[in-house]
Amino acid sequence: MRKRALLVSLLAILPTLLFAADQARTAALFIVPLSAGAADPLVEDIIATGLGTTLQNAGIAVAPGRLALGTGPQQPRLPDEERVSYLLRGVNAAGANVVVAAFYLVQGDTLIIQFALYDPTVRTMLGGVLTTARKGLTLFDSVSEAVKQFEPAIQRYVRGGYQVEPPTGIVERIEVSGPPEGSSVVLLDREAGKIAGGVLVVPYTQFEIGSTIPVRVHKDGYHSFSGTYKLDSPQVSIRLPPLRPETRFDADLAWSFGEAMGVGIGGRIHIIPDSLFLGVEAYRSLDVNSISTTLVRHYDTNAQLGTYIIFPYTSIFRLHISLGLGVIVTNVAGLGGRDYLDWYILAGDPTAELALGPVKVFFRPELHYALGVDYNLLGRTWIRTPFGIPPLTIGVRKSW
Amino acid sequence: MVTRRSALLLPLILLAGCELFTVSPFPGFVDKTDISIDLGSRVDAITGGASPVTYDLEVVDTAGLSPRVLLLVEPPSSDPSLGFNYKGKLIFMDQDLNVLGTAGTPTTLDYFSRPYAYAHDGNVLTGYMVLSPNGGATSVGSLNPPPPLGGFAFIVPTGPYTYVFATPAGQYGSFDLNYTIYNNPTWTIVTQGALAIIPSASRPSTSDPNYANLGYQLLGLSYDSATDEITFVFSEPAQGRILAARMTGAAATTGTAVLLPGAPSWPVGAGAWPLAVTVDRPQLSADAGGIFMVQRDGWMTRYTWTPTGALAWLGSPLQIVGDRSLSRHYAFLIPQTAGLNQYMYRFDPASRILTRYRRWW
Numbered sequence: 001m002r003k004r005a006l007l008v009s010l011l012a013i014l015p016t017l018l019f020a021a022d023q024a025r026t027a028a029l030f031i032v033p034l035s036a037g038a039a040d041p042l043v044e045d046i047i048a049t050g051l052g053t054t055l056q057n058a059g060i061a062v063a064p065g066r067l068a069l070g071t072g073p074q075q076p077r078l079p080d081e082e083r084v085s086y087l088l089r090g091v092n093a094a095g096a097n098v099v100v101a102a103f104y105l106v107q108g109d110t111l112i113i114q115f116a117l118y119d120p121t122v123r124t125m126l127g128g129v130l131t132t133a134r135k136g137l138t139l140f141d142s143v144s145e146a147v148k149q150f151e152p153a154i155q156r157y158v159r160g161g162y163q164v165e166p167p168t169g170i171v172e173r174i175e176v177s178g179p180p181e182g183s184s185v186v187l188l189d190r191e192a193g194k195i196a197g198g199v200l201v202v203p204y205t206q207f208e209i210g211s212t213i214p215v216r217v218h219k220d221g222y223h224s225f226s227g228t229y230k231l232d233s234p235q236v237s238i239r240l241p242p243l244r245p246e247t248r249f250d251a252d253l254a255w256s257f258g259e260a261m262g263v264g265i266g267g268r269i270h271i272i273p274d275s276l277f278l279g280v281e282a283y284r285s286l287d288v289n290s291i292s293t294t295l296v297r298h299y300d301t302n303a304q305l306g307t308y309i310i311f312p313y314t315s316i317f318r319l320h321i322s323l324g325l326g327v328i329v330t331n332v333a334g335l336g337g338r339d340y341l342d343w344y345i346l347a348g349d350p351t352a353e354l355a356l357g358p359v360k361v362f363f364r365p366e367l368h369y370a371l372g373v374d375y376n377l378l379g380r381t382w383i384r385t386p387f388g389i390p391p392l393t394i395g396v397r398k399s400w
Numbered sequence: 401m402v403t404r405r406s407a408l409l410l411p412l413i414l415l416a417g418c419e420l421f422t423v424s425p426f427p428g429f430v431d432k433t434d435i436s437i438d439l440g441s442r443v444d445a446i447t448g449g450a451s452p453v454t455y456d457l458e459v460v461d462t463a464g465l466s467p468r469v470l471l472l473v474e475p476p477s478s479d480p481s482l483g484f485n486y487k488g489k490l491i492f493m494d495q496d497l498n499v500l501g502t503a504g505t506p507t508t509l510d511y512f513s514r515p516y517a518y519a520h521d522g523n524v525l526t527g528y529m530v531l532s533p534n535g536g537a538t539s540v541g542s543l544n545p546p547p548p549l550g551g552f553a554f555i556v557p558t559g560p561y562t563y564v565f566a567t568p569a570g571q572y573g574s575f576d577l578n579y580t581i582y583n584n585p586t587w588t589i590v591t592q593g594a595l596a597i598i599p600s601a602s603r604p605s606t607s608d609p610n611y612a613n614l615g616y617q618l619l620g621l622s623y624d625s626a627t628d629e630i631t632f633v634f635s636e637p638a639q640g641r642i643l644a645a646r647m648t649g650a651a652a653t654t655g656t657a658v659l660l661p662g663a664p665s666w667p668v669g670a671g672a673w674p675l676a677v678t679v680d681r682p683q684l685s686a687d688a689g690g691i692f693m694v695q696r697d698g699w700m701t702r703y704t705w706t707p708t709g710a711l712a713w714l715g716s717p718l719q720i721v722g723d724r725s726l727s728r729h730y731a732f733l734i735p736q737t738a739g740l741n742q743y744m745y746r747f748d749p750a751s752r753i754l755t756r757y758r759r760w761w
Contacts, residue, residue: 294433381724
């Protein structure tokens with residue numbers, strides 16, 4: 001008897017409990033024009049009324065909200081599911097159980113509405129409808145009809161047809177670090193954001209654990225970096241190497257065996273950073289045998305176009321070659337008249353370069369072919385020391 | 401007192417003592433540059449702008465007379481209507497490169513050539529023409545018959561005589577030298593004849609197709625009046641070497657003499673010659689003290705030999721990097737008058753600049 005009374009009592013209060021549970025659901029409602037500055041209060045009012053009524057009929061309290069869309073040069077377009085999802089991830093649901101959004105676009109007499117039902121807790125789209133209505137006298141009916149098309153999705157949510165289950169096998173968070181501040185990170189072919197505070201948390205995108213994605217990082221003044229990374233856990237931290245600054249300029253200090261009583265300076269401008277460059281060098285030397293007799297000065301100046309070969313800019317050892325034109329002016333102290341002019345061609349100047357911290361050390365044989373024109377000393381020949389080898393130059397280079 | 405300049409120079413000089421720091425691609429005589437003159441306008445006046453122009457640079461010297469620097473300028477000598485039409489001129493300069501005069505040939509069918517030398521009458525023998533030391537004409541004029549051309553001449557004080565030695569006309573290489581000896585103001589031929597370089601039996605067969613290219617080229621000659629010794633310097637192109645041999649003037653001009661009578665066969669082994677050095681066809685200048693060679697490898701070498709007695713190198717050769725091109729002309733002045741300065745002269749055909757350098761050897 002007591003059991004039956006208890007059962008009757010439970011059956012009596014069940015609807016109340018169920019109703020109370022339904023009443024606990026709240027929805028954040030967002031109505032958003034897709035075209036910036038094209039908000040239509042009438043459309044928004046009708047949509048809000050229709051959606052609000054439908055939600056309340058389903059036992060869901062409505063908390064209106066505002067969602068701003070970014071503006072850009074693109075023509076207004078309907079958001080695809082991914083974009084809608086991306087937008088909705090950023091909304092402040094203020095504790096609501098569900099986000100209901102209506103994106104609308106007025107194009108002439110046509111009203112296009114994208115309804116979306118989104119679970120902010122698990123960042124999942126629960127449903128959506130793309131409808132087309134007519135604007136004008138039938139606007140109210142058209143919007144009502146559109147809302148009706150969205151109603152089944154709401155009903156499915158209320159009935160529990162949707163099971164909130166945390167996704168499995170999906171990467172939840174991707175964090176990128178390493179590159180300098182302000183570096184742009186591109187995952188797949190989409191800009192994911194910029195490094196700030198040393199890190200970038202990639203906006204949520206569904207990637208399966210185990211998938212491999214290409215990552216590219218770029219920043220003005222730096223060499224971009226590309227690589228592929230495997231997303232092997234729900235929480236992925238991608239540590240990228242720091243970007244290397246692009247070399248725009250070099251300054252050299254050099255000394256040549258073969259012109260020992262001298263020193264050279266040089267400068268280069270990189271047309272293509274760390275690859276193709278224009279350079280100017282000047283070497284001033286004294287004829288060593290002339291120090292105690294008649295002083296002989298040599299002024300060696302050349303201009304060159306060069307390129308790095310074989311080894312990439314990331315290598316600490318690199319090679320570059322150059323072609324160019326130069327002239328050595330030889331002045332004999334106390335001798336009136338003309339100075340000697342030895343014009344020459346830079347025929348390669350293969351240079352080995354070793355990066356040692358902030359500076360680079362380089363070494364090269366001076367492959368210069370004297371042209372034997374004008375009033376010259378050397379004639380038409382390769383410029384070389386008495387040992388038959390060309391002058392050998394070592395130097396240091398600072399790049400920036 | 402140590403000056404600031406010397407204090408600064410001292411470490412540099414010490415550093416310069418290290419061979420690694422003394423090597424240079426530039427000619428080692430540059431710091432000896434002394435006088436430089438631009439002969440461009442004079443050359444243009446001679447050539448009238450015609451090209452190509454060939455040059456020769458010579459120094460003539462003998463004891464008791466002022467040395468002369470001679471620059472031969474030869475524009476093209478062929479004329480479409482006249483045929484051979486020689487326009488070459490000889491610029492006479494003193495040792496300080498002051499231009500004394502410019503000589504031409506008596507006719508356009510005459511031409512200048514070696515030998516260039518002071519002659520026994522105090523004039524200058526230029527090929528087969530006798531000119532004054534300033535390039536003026538002389539009463540001797542042209543010698544007929546001409547002496548051996550392309551060779552060398554020197555004065556033998558006893559007489560005095562002018563000796564002329566050269567390889568036979570038109571021969572690239574030869575096994576004989578022709579000579580002529582002159583004396584008297586009228587340039588009377590005292591004697592003329594041939595000096596065999598090696599015995600006839602030692603020479604290659606005349607049927608050898610390369611016979612005309614074999615043999616020896618006379619590159620230089622010097623005479624030591626104290627010993628009456630003539631030093632002959634030959635090039636042997638087929639062997640790529642320089643050879644030197646010595647014989648007294650009296651012995652060389654008998655008409656039947658053989659410079660190397662003991663040579664077994666051609667080519668003569670280097671050991672059989674009094675002196676040999678392997679070098680390929682240098683520009684060469686011989687004097688009583690030795691030879692200068694402007695080599696094709698860029699070295700300029702000074703070999704010296706013992707002043708008297710057997711022909712032998714004295715010490716080690718002194719080498720210096722010169723122009724790495726044989727397009728320049730060099731001449732050396734080793735004055736036979738004691739106490740005068742020694743110089744090297746260099747003429748650059750491209751710039752037409754003539755430069756005198758102090759001795760680097």
